[in-house]
Amino acid sequence: MRCKFFQIFLFVVISASANAQTLKQWVWDEYKLKFKAPEDLLLRKNDSTIYEAGNNNMYLDIYPRRGEEFTHDGLKNSLIKWANDEGVAYKAINDGGNQQPIFIENLNGFWGCAIDGTKNNLPTTMLLIINPSDPSLSFYVWINYTQEYYHDALAVLQSFTPIADTGSSETQTNRTVKPKKKKSTSTTAPIF
Numbered sequence: 001m002r003c004k005f006f007q008i009f010l011f012v013v014i015s016a017s018a019n020a021q022t023l024k025q026w027v028w029d030e031y032k033l034k035f036k037a038p039e040d041l042l043l044r045k046n047d048s049t050i051y052e053a054g055n056n057n058m059y060l061d062i063y064p065r066r067g068e069e070f071t072h073d074g075l076k077n078s079l080i081k082w083a084n085d086e087g088v089a090y091k092a093i094n095d096g097g098n099q100q101p102i103f104i105e106n107l108n109g110f111w112g113c114a115i116d117g118t119k120n121n122l123p124t125t126m127l128l129i130i131n132p133s134d135p136s137l138s139f140y141v142w143i144n145y146t147q148e149y150y151h152d153a154l155a156v157l158q159s160f161t162p163i164a165d166t167g168s169s170e171t172q173t174n175r176t177v178k179p180k181k182k183k184s185t186s187t188t189a190p191i192f
Helices: 002-019 072-086 147-158
Strands: 023-028 033-038 042-046 051-054 058-066 102-107 110-119 122-130 137-145
Touching: 023 147, 033 058, 033 147, 058 147, 072 110, 072 122, 102 122, 110 137, 122 147, 137 147
Parallel strands: none
Antiparallel strands: 023 033, 042 051, 051 058, 058 137, 102 110, 110 122, 122 137
16 A cells, blocks of 8 residues: 555656746846746747747746836726736635635735636736836736646746845846856856
């Protein structure tokens, strides 16, 4: 009996790891935002107005907006309107028992709200989050994924983090989201 349990457990672990996508850190300097996304997402558009990428398992869009300065109710109403405009089907109470839109008090410093629903028979989550150090800066985040990649989608959504303001007043425009460079793991000294 113990052997059979171990075999089932091992099968579940192997199956889960086979479906996992490797997440890569991305940084959007212009908007002081970092997030993780699957390494194998194909970029469709990447400029100062949108980050849009996808593969057969997940689609991720991020739309930065300036100047909206939401109240709590305004935030919820904007997200509801966006969900309705996009044809996202959602229940008033999500599968986790939360009333939608779900208020997010602290997502790595951001605050905002979310809607869990479906589009094209795939799970879809929409976020509207506000930058804590600049409330006039908000991010509309769309993620649509296959059910097997729920945990990856959740990791992506939980990865959104504001980058601390360095005090520079320099404004950057038309900047793309860049993957974070990996630090060298070489332990040998350079040859001159």
